[in-house]
Amino acid sequence: MKTKIRFASLALSLMFASGAALADMKIGVSMSQFDDTWLTYLRESMDTKAKSYPDGVKLQFEDARSDVVRQLSQVESFISQKVDAIVVNPVDTAATKKITEAAVKAGIPLVYVNRRPDDLNLPKGVVTVASNDLEAGQMQMQYLAEKMGGKGDIVILLGDLANNSTTNRTKGVKEVLTKYPNIKIEQEQSGIWSRDKGMTLVNDWLTQGRKFDAVVSNNDEMAIGAAMALQQAGVAKGSVLIAGVDGTPDGLNAVKKGSLLVSVFQDAKGQADGSIDTAVKMAKNEPVESAVWVPYRLITLQNVDTFK
Structure with a gap:
């Protein structure tokens, strides 16, 4: 016992x-x-x-x-x-x-x-x-490429260059572009994940007279900034296609309103x-x-x- x-x-x-x-x-x-x-x-x-x-x-x-x-x-x-x-x-x-x-x-x-x-x-x-950030870049670019009809010019908004999320998402974008030789990269620059920086970069490119058919952004914040710059410049909504990554509440709302064509939910x-x-x-x-x-x-x- x-x-x-x-x-x-x-x-x-x-x-x-x-x-x-x-x-x-x-x-x-x-x-x-x-x-x-x-x-x-x-x-x-x-x-x-x-x-x-x-x-x-x-x-x-x-x-x-x-x-x-x-x-x-x-x-x-x-x-x-x-x-x-x-x-x-x-x-x-x-x-x-x-x-x-x-x-x-x-x-x-x-x-x-x-x-x-x-x-x-x-x-x-x-x-x-x-x-897997490579997949995020592949998914957004594949969708964009099909909507662009496989041709046109794009600009890429990069995240923080110290993060491999930036490297891999961009790598995924460029892997898809190997299948679409008629889609060219007009510009790519770091907006360090920031809405304000994304807006400034796109505004600068527009001021310089650069022409592009789509904005491929490493995240939603920079993509929303790009949409704001295009709106302020009087560019008709949807005439320049915009893709983001993250699926934040603001990003989802931007897709709903048509400011962003597509995002990728993280x-x-x-x-x-x-x-x-x-x-x-x-x-x-x-x-x-x-x-x-x-x-x-x-x-x-x-x-x-x-x-x-």
Whole structure:
């Protein structure tokens, strides 16, 4: 009888210990920047996901303010606080080596979210949760190319050049263009993900007298800026086709109104849920995939109402 009681007590203590571990779980999150529109939705969705756990999971958010050194310092601070896991949205996808090494050395699980590091050979204990940016560029350009009848001139609004999201989305666009030799790139320049910068660039090109039939933007914010510049210049809506990426609420509204012809939905909630779920599982020593891919989806006037 005493043995049975002892086993029962052990089982209960393990159960309570497990529950306490989850209730006390703390995850440090370093975001590349707080004032990016899409990343705000990602951050808010991560917070909602953390609060959805029965006992709650505490997130400590830090803003790297687009500073690589600041982000590394934030990760080192998380390590000194002995957090259970770390989630990083990298400032520069080519500068993640020190972050990876620090987390691995400390034995703390690390999840890169939204932006996959350039180093594809990540060690054990490091996972990425993202969407395949190459597909986003391919999807938007394929749709545009068909609407353009396979001919015309385009301009490309690039995101932040420090991010491989910019590189891969643009690479996807150019891969599609190899099938359409009569579509030419008239200009390409970085608008660093910004609506104001996208607007300024397109306004400058119009002032210079440049002619183009479509604007291919690495995100919705720059695409909306392009639409605003064209409207201010008196260009008839729809005469220059505009494509974005992200499917933000403003982007969806722009597709509805016809300011954008097309966008590609990047699932902020899917990436947020995936990153927090993965971090929690790793902290509990549960098995996870080395890379979690959240699919992109095309947004057009015909299906825009199905997105939220």
